[in-house]
Amino acid sequence: MSATPTPSQQCPPSLELKGLGKQYAGGFWGLREFSALLQPGITGILGPNGAGKSTLLRMLATLSTPSAGEICWKGERVPTGGLHWGQVLRERLGYLPQDFGVYPQLNAIEFLGYLAAAKGLSPRSARARIDDLIALLNLQHCAKQALGGYSGGMRQRVGIAQALLNDPELLILDEPTIGLDLAERAAFRHLLAELAQDRIILLSTHIVSDLEATAEDILMMAGGRLIARDSADSLAFALQGQVWLWTVPFKDVEALRQRWLVAGMLKRPQGMQLRVLSPVAPHIDARAAEPNLEDAYLWATRPRAAQAEAA
Numbered sequence: 001m002s003a004t005p006t007p008s009q010q011c012p013p014s015l016e017l018k019g020l021g022k023q024y025a026g027g028f029w030g031l032r033e034f035s036a037l038l039q040p041g042i043t044g045i046l047g048p049n050g051a052g053k054s055t056l057l058r059m060l061a062t063l064s065t066p067s068a069g070e071i072c073w074k075g076e077r078v079p080t081g082g083l084h085w086g087q088v089l090r091e092r093l094g095y096l097p098q099d100f101g102v103y104p105q106l107n108a109i110e111f112l113g114y115l116a117a118a119k120g121l122s123p124r125s126a127r128a129r130i131d132d133l134i135a136l137l138n139l140q141h142c143a144k145q146a147l148g149g150y151s152g153g154m155r156q157r158v159g160i161a162q163a164l165l166n167d168p169e170l171l172i173l174d175e176p177t178i179g180l181d182l183a184e185r186a187a188f189r190h191l192l193a194e195l196a197q198d199r200i201i202l203l204s205t206h207i208v209s210d211l212e213a214t215a216e217d218i219l220m221m222a223g224g225r226l227i228a229r230d231s232a233d234s235l236a237f238a239l240q241g242q243v244w245l246w247t248v249p250f251k252d253v254e255a256l257r258q259r260w261l262v263a264g265m266l267k268r269p270q271g272m273q274l275r276v277l278s279p280v281a282p283h284i285d286a287r288a289a290e291p292n293l294e295d296a297y298l299w300a301t302r303p304r305a306a307q308a309e310a311a
């Protein structure tokens, strides 16, 4: 991959969210009191279904208005009301939504050209930009084929290309690696690392290993709130001494899964090896293991009853 685009703006981007909230019709808060200062680099967002990740990202993509709180871009408050709310952000952001759709009859060049026009790029700069992005996303071999015939991974790469059309300082990616195979995911991680030099990248995913490999800063969300923020290593380290490997007879597995928070299972000749998350050893035969980000995530988002028991 080559010709990485760089934002032209001189001042490094910063995005500050202060007590941001979103209340949906019916009164339900999909996001509550969310505060964070985001700077260039990759910030990963982890959270179970319904945690509020898309609610947050859609708001930052200016597709929905905040019900509470403030957004500041480079220290300046972004007006969050009125017809032109979010204009300042809109000009600087690229967004890949979770449900990214394409016009199946268009090819990649035509589709990106159409979106470039909608974003206000001149035909000349759009053409040069699209050529760069086709090369960057490794789409040369299929750029003139109709998108309807693309694999999920190829379509996702077109989605990433469209998010980069305006050389954004803020790149918002909602589940970008869905549909990518292992090699494509590895290539995508490299691309993100290159792009993150001088822009803020917000990356929401359920694939914990993608964040472990790319994001230096991780926001964990649950129930519409920010519940933890740190590096992957620090989040995992906080669980030191609370992760156990314990091999049990196959017949006991179901009962033990009801009793303990089991982060993983591995079939062994002697029985099933459970990976148990608990402040105390589940059994005298259990031995301590190195915690990882997935353990930290499962622990932070464990059901309330289990949290009360552990307290």
Ligand SMILES: Nc1ncnc2c1ncn2[C@@H]1O[C@H](COP(=O)(O)OP(=O)(O)OP(=O)(O)O)[C@@H](O)[C@H]1O
Pocket (backbone or CB within 6 Å): 024, 025, 028, 029, 030, 047, 048, 049, 050, 051, 052, 053, 054, 055, 056
């Ligand atoms: N338009 C809407 N109207 C009412 N409630 C909504 C709306 N959109 C989302 N919600 C609710 O807000 C909460 C947060 O949803 P959101 O889609 O942001 O979660 P998420 O973390 O992105 O989940 P997923 O991983 O499943 O995409 C959920 O309880 C959801 O049902």
